[in-house]
Amino acid sequence: RTVYVNGDYLPETEAKVSIFDRGFLMADGVYEVTSVLGGKLIDFDGHAKRLERSLGELDMAAPVTMDDLLEIHRQLVARNGITDGLVYLQITRGSAGDRDFAFPDPATTPSTIVLFTQNKPGLAQSPQAEAGIKVISIEDIRWGRRDIKTVQLLYPSMGKMMAKKAGVDDAWMVEDGFVTEGTSNNAYIVKGGKIITRALSTEILHGITRAAVLRFAEEAQMEVEERNFSIEEAKAADEAFITSASSFVMPVVEIDGAALGAGTPGPVARRLREIYLDESLKTAV
Numbered sequence: 001r002t003v004y005v006n007g008d009y010l011p012e013t014e015a016k017v018s019i020f021d022r023g024f025l026m027a028d029g030v031y032e033v034t035s036v037l038g039g040k041l042i043d044f045d046g047h048a049k050r051l052e053r054s055l056g057e058l059d060m061a062a063p064v065t066m067d068d069l070l071e072i073h074r075q076l077v078a079r080n081g082i083t084d085g086l087v088y089l090q091i092t093r094g095s096a097g098d099r100d101f102a103f104p105d106p107a108t109t110p111s112t113i114v115l116f117t118q119n120k121p122g123l124a125q126s127p128q129a130e131a132g133i134k135v136i137s138i139e140d141i142r143w144g145r146r147d148i149k150t151v152q153l154l155y156p157s158m159g160k161m162m163a164k165k166a167g168v169d170d171a172w173m174v175e176d177g178f179v180t181e182g183t184s185n186n187a188y189i190v191k192g193g194k195i196i197t198r199a200l201s202t203e204i205l206h207g208i209t210r211a212a213v214l215r216f217a218e219e220a221q222m223e224v225e226e227r228n229f230s231i232e233e234a235k236a237a238d239e240a241f242i243t244s245a246s247s248f249v250m251p252v253v254e255i256d257g258a259a260l261g262a263g264t265p266g267p268v269a270r271r272l273r274e275i276y277l278d279e280s281l282k283t284a285v
């Protein structure tokens with residue numbers, strides 16, 4: 001696989017980053033994941049804009065322009081022959097060569113930028129989307145700036161392991177009695193045809209897929225309500241689903257052991273998945 005590190009395209013075995021890099025020592029960095037369908041990037045603009053926002057919130061400078069970033073994404077897709085898959089991008093604060101809690105001077109310490117691809121043939125034809133996924137609920141104990149897409153993913157990883165151990169696919173996190181989001185996705189329920197999802201705040205990641213799906217839902221005259229919901233309300237809902245760049249719209253058929261509706265993907269989630277895949281391909285670059 002050819003990867004990109006600080007200006008160079010290299011075989012993955014030759015790519016190197018300092019052991020003093022603050023991404024490695026302190027999870028001091030941000031990332032994005034953009035999906036590739038039919039060789040094209042889905043929602044690239046949205047991911048680039050959120051990256052700029054994440055960098056800004058952490059007083060980090062972008063080491064490349066957003067135009068360069070698109071070119072690097074395209075180069076990696078081409079060089080690795082990706083038809084369906086993902087492009088992972090990470091920018092960390094670099095290091096002045098030692099371990100120090102204070103940020104180094106950005107004028108003399110360049111950030112570290114790394115991109116690589118993941119090949120996922122048939123990404124949009126997932127059998128999981130046909131069956132739907134099962135989730136458990138866990139407590140949300142993450143930090144308070146979940147709107148910044150940092151590489152600090154230890155608790156979401158632990159949540160994923162709790163789900164695996166419980167024999168299900170993912171975990172929905174709950175804070176003060178209300179669902180925040182999934183370990184790596186935004187969470188939704190459907191009641192009486194209405195799509196309900198938590199409103200944007202610092203408590204959740206502002207999903208790029210979420211923004212697109214809500215826009216498409218409104219364009220299709222589907223009703224959307226942005227508000228908190230509890231696990232009890234979710235268990236009694238007609239349907240549930242998640243969204244993310246890598247899963248698009250994925251139906252949820254079971255929450256904490258309780259089957260939703262018929263225990264199969266619901267019509268709203270199915271329809272939104274279809275609309276999202278159709279519409280986002282039209283603006284893919």
Ligand code: PMP
Pocket residue numbers: 033181182183184185186204205206207208209210243244245246
């Ligand atoms: N919430 C969290 C916690 C996530 O990690 C992700 C995916 N990175 C999402 C939501 C979905 O965001 P997006 O649609 O931009 O992939």
